Amino acid sequence: MGDRPAFSDLMKEIKTGKFIFTGELEPTKMVDISEIIHSAEAMKEYVVAANVTDGPQGMAYVNSLIPSYLVQEKVGLETVYQMTVRDRNRIALFGDILAAACVGIKNVLALTGDHSALGDNPGAKPVFDLDSTQFVYQLSKMIDENTDVYGNEIETGKVEMNVGIAANPNASPREAEILKVGRKVAVGADYIQTQTAFDIDDAKDFIKELSRYNCPILLGLFPLKNYGIASYFDKYIPGVSVPKDLLKSLKSAKKSIKDKKERNKKVDEINLEFFVPFIREIKKSTQAAGIHCMAVHYERLFEPLLKEFR
Amino acid sequence: MIITKLKDIDEIYEMIKPYSKILIAGCDGCCQPPRSINEAKVLGQMLELKSKMNGKNLTWKAITVLRQCDDRIAGTTVRPYIDEYKAIVSLACGLGVSMLNRIFEDTLTFPAQDSMFGASENHGDNLYEQYCDTCGECLLGETAGICPVASCAKGLHNGPCGGQVDGFCEVGGYKYPCAWIQIYERLKKFNRLDLYNKFRPPKDYRLMTSPGHLELIQEYTNAIEEKEEEK
Numbered sequence: 001m002g003d004r005p006a007f008s009d010l011m012k013e014i015k016t017g018k019f020i021f022t023g024e025l026e027p028t029k030m031v032d033i034s035e036i037i038h039s040a041e042a043m044k045e046y047v048v049a050a051n052v053t054d055g056p057q058g059m060a061y062v063n064s065l066i067p068s069y070l071v072q073e074k075v076g077l078e079t080v081y082q083m084t085v086r087d088r089n090r091i092a093l094f095g096d097i098l099a100a101a102c103v104g105i106k107n108v109l110a111l112t113g114d115h116s117a118l119g120d121n122p123g124a125k126p127v128f129d130l131d132s133t134q135f136v137y138q139l140s141k142m143i144d145e146n147t148d149v150y151g152n153e154i155e156t157g158k159v160e161m162n163v164g165i166a167a168n169p170n171a172s173p174r175e176a177e178i179l180k181v182g183r184k185v186a187v188g189a190d191y192i193q194t195q196t197a198f199d200i201d202d203a204k205d206f207i208k209e210l211s212r213y214n215c216p217i218l219l220g221l222f223p224l225k226n227y228g229i230a231s232y233f234d235k236y237i238p239g240v241s242v243p244k245d246l247l248k249s250l251k252s253a254k255k256s257i258k259d260k261k262e263r264n265k266k267v268d269e270i271n272l273e274f275f276v277p278f279i280r281e282i283k284k285s286t287q288a289a290g291i292h293c294m295a296v297h298y299e300r301l302f303e304p305l306l307k308e309f310r
Numbered sequence: 311m312i313i314t315k316l317k318d319i320d321e322i323y324e325m326i327k328p329y330s331k332i333l334i335a336g337c338d339g340c341c342q343p344p345r346s347i348n349e350a351k352v353l354g355q356m357l358e359l360k361s362k363m364n365g366k367n368l369t370w371k372a373i374t375v376l377r378q379c380d381d382r383i384a385g386t387t388v389r390p391y392i393d394e395y396k397a398i399v400s401l402a403c404g405l406g407v408s409m410l411n412r413i414f415e416d417t418l419t420f421p422a423q424d425s426m427f428g429a430s431e432n433h434g435d436n437l438y439e440q441y442c443d444t445c446g447e448c449l450l451g452e453t454a455g456i457c458p459v460a461s462c463a464k465g466l467h468n469g470p471c472g473g474q475v476d477g478f479c480e481v482g483g484y485k486y487p488c489a490w491i492q493i494y495e496r497l498k499k500f501n502r503l504d505l506y507n508k509f510r511p512p513k514d515y516r517l518m519t520s521p522g523h524l525e526l527i528q529e530y531t532n533a534i535e536e537k538e539e540e541k
Contacts, residue, residue, distance in 0.1 A: 086464075090512060112471040115463055115481045126464065133468035134512045149512055168472045176470060176494040176506075183468055183509055195472060238484070239475040 004144060004190060007160040008106030009078045010049040011190055014216045019283050020290035021306060022080065022193065022218055023047040023299075026056065027067040036067050040075040042299035046306050049078040051109060051193070051292070055087070058119025065096060069103045080164060080193075081105045084113025089129035090138060094148050097139065101159040109164040109193060110135045110184075132165065133184045139163045140188030162190040169197045169206040169219070170239040178209050185213040193292040196222035198243055200278055207286040216289035219282055223271045223305065225298040227254040246274055264300075272304055279309060311340035311431065312403040313438050314423040322353070323360045325420040326397055330367060332357070333395035334422075335388060335410065336374035337402035342431075342438060345401035345423065347374040353401065353422060371395065378406025385413050392417055446517030452505045454496035461489035467510040470494070 006012040013020050023043040025036050040050055050071065054064040068079040081100050088096065097108065112132040116124040130138060138149050142159045145151075165184045171177035181192065192215055197203035207217055224230040224242065227250040234242040249270045257263040282288050295301050326332050334357075336350035350372035361368035375387045378400060388398070388410065398419040400407040410419035429438035443460035449467070450457055459465045463481035464473075469490030473480030477491040497506045 112464065112466065112473070114473060117463075117481050128464040128466065129515065130512050131464070131466040131468045132471070133509060137509070137511065166472060171470075171472070171474070172476050173491065173494070175498075176491055179494075179503065179507055180468070180470065183507060187509055238473065238480055 004162070004188070005160075006162065008049070008162045010080065010107055011162040013048045014191060014289045018290075019288075019309060020218070021047045021302075021309070022290070022292045023050040023302070024053065024292070024294040024296050025050050025067065025071065025079075026053045026296045027062045027064065029060070030062055033062070033067050033070060036071065037074055039297065039299055040071045040077050043295075043302050044075055044077045046302040046310070047077070047293070048290075049080050049107060051080040051082055054082040054084045054111070054113065055119070056114065058086070058114040058116045058122075060119065060121045060124075065100055065103075065105070068100070068105055072104060078106060080107040080109050082109045082111060083135070084111045085128055085130050085132060085135050086113030086116055087124075087127055089127055090149060093130065093135060093138060094142070097142060097159060097161070098154070101157070101161065106161055107164060108139060108161050109166065110139060110189075111166055133180075133187060136163055136165060136184050136189055137187040144188070163188060164191050164193050165189040166195060167192050167206075167210060167217075168195045168239065169203050170195065172239070174206070174209070181210060182213055185215045189215055191216045191218065191289065193218045194220040196220045196237075196240060196294060198222075198240065198246075200281055203278075203282065204286055207282070207288050211287045217287070218290045218292040219286075219288050220292045220294060221275060221278065223275060223293065223295045223298055223301050224250060224267075225295075226267060227251045243274075246270065268301060268304065271301055275305060276308070279305075283309065311342045311429055311438070312405070313426040313429045313440075314341050314343075314345065314403050315426055316345075316423055317421070319356050319360060322399065322420070322422050323357060323364075326357060326368075326399060327364075327366075329397040331369040331394070331396050333388070333391050333398045334370055334372045335378065335398055335400050335402070335406075335419075336372065337378045337400070337406050338374055339377035339379060339402065339406070341401075341403050341406075341423075342429065347372060350374060350401055353399065357399075375402070375406070378402035379409050381409060381413055384409050388414065444518075444522075445513070447513060449510070452508060452510070453493045454500065454502070454505070456489055456493045456496060458489050458493065461492075466490065467513060 006015050025039055027036050052064045052068040055061045064082055068081040071077055071079050110132050116126045141147050141149055146154050167181045210217055230242050230247055230250050253266040257266055334350040334354050336346040338346050354370040354372050358368045376383045378384045392414055399422050400410055400419050401422050403425040407419055407421040427440040430441045432439050440460050445459045462469055463479055470488050474488035475484055477488050478484040479486050479488045494506055497503055
């Protein structure tokens with residue numbers, strides 16, 4: 001980490017050394033984003049900031065900038081504006097960052113993005129003018145030197161943002177991933193938010209290996225709202241496998257409990273049994289700065305999940 | 311060589327439907343799979359049959375050209391037929407189709423194929439593979455001879471991305487290798503991870519922008535003039 005100031009509340013909180021939490025919001029094909037606003041309100045008390053996703057799985061969704069802005073404005077919860085390099089060239093990325101700065105966005109997460117061929121507009125021309133590392137480089141130019149990548153100056157005002165990057169604890173070979181993260185940190189990342197982890201030993205090793213870069217890490221966790229989501233995640237999210245026992249208990253809850261309220265209660269219990277000790281262990285024995293909790297549409301879990309860590 | 315794929319016969323027929331007399335030109339150049347005189351004849355027969363089914367008569371002649379992308383060769387081979395036939399169907403790649411259209415301004419040449427990519431022939435694995443994307447700025451010296459522009463589905467200069475699983479790419483259902491993991495492994499083998507760790511800044515895509523031009527004579531003349539000036 002360089003000398004970049006902490007512009008965002010997220011970065012300021014990280015710098016205090018407190019073990020913190022971030023959440024995640026996933027706007028989809030929508031014009032009315034009240035659902036996103038409600039989710040943000042529900043998690044506001046528990047997280048320092050919420051990431052707003054940018055067309056995950058290559059899907060054509062509402063641009064993440066406006067929801068990022070509206071959540072900050074209407075809910076008062078700071079957002080992490082996720083940006084992929086899949087759909088925008090360096091000119092468009094530059095313009096969107098300026099626009100984000102205009103409306104007070106303080107965090108950007110620089111991502112490659114899932115290939116457009118995987119999404120629901122599969123014939124789209126994939127852009128990838130910059131890769132995520134070059135995007136971090138562009139952001140550094142904008143934030144630290146007040147210019148674009150060619151040195152053309154930003155005429156009025158300053159981009160005051162902190163830059164996050166992703167890392168994948170499930171990646172194999174591991175060394176290729178670790179070194180790549182190093183490359184990204186070297187060009188100006190402020191913090192790392194990882195993909196989801198389910199294996200505690202793997203997660204601990206990963207954090208340990210990344211700690212050589214002295215860049216704060218928020219470990220990604222994905223609470224499983226129901227068996228359907230868990231099994232989809234297990235089958236279709238590359239490189240991620242949900243522990244068999246966890247899948248089994250969720251499946252049996254689905255089958256054996258008819259009453260929705262009771263079933264939800266059981267599912268929450270299963271999640272808490274798995275994730276509370278997980279977080280406890282990460283907090284106790286790693287240098288992680290906190291947890292990036294991707295409990296999308298599962299905000300009710302925040303209260304019981306996080307109460308002992310607040 | 312250029313990898314091509316024959317278009318659906320209905321699509322070719324739709325293009326030549328307005329014409330009653332066509333020339334079908336194979337290409338003996340680098341097009342793969344080969345589309346020479348025999349393929350031209352087969353296409354002629356198929357189009358004739360298709361025309362008959364639609365109640366029309368089609369007259370055709372099949373020829374082949376040593377290389378359709380060379381204006382001299384293509385010009386001398388095709389010119390003797392040009393007045394007699396109303397349209398040409400080319401079995402070359404897009405280079406050949408374009409060349410015939412440029413040489414013979416008064417005749418339309420239609421493509422019988424889709425051009426896929428420039429390939430190297432890998433006999434060992436029985437594969438044609440796209441090793442180069444002619445990007446105008448060769449990175450192979452930093453990537454152990456594996457091109458991320460051509461071989462990475464996202465063309466990343468600082469890969470891999472998060473979409474690789476155990477060395478396989480998210481595009482194509484984890485069937486094809488991740489170029490960046492191949493690069494990592496090969497650089498590691500030569501103890502050259504310093505090259506892997508290197509940050510490659512944003513690429514200058516002006517070098518890759520089409521249309522590409524190289525004025526041979528001009529460059530040659532300039533070089534001679536510069537040398538003489540130096541003297």
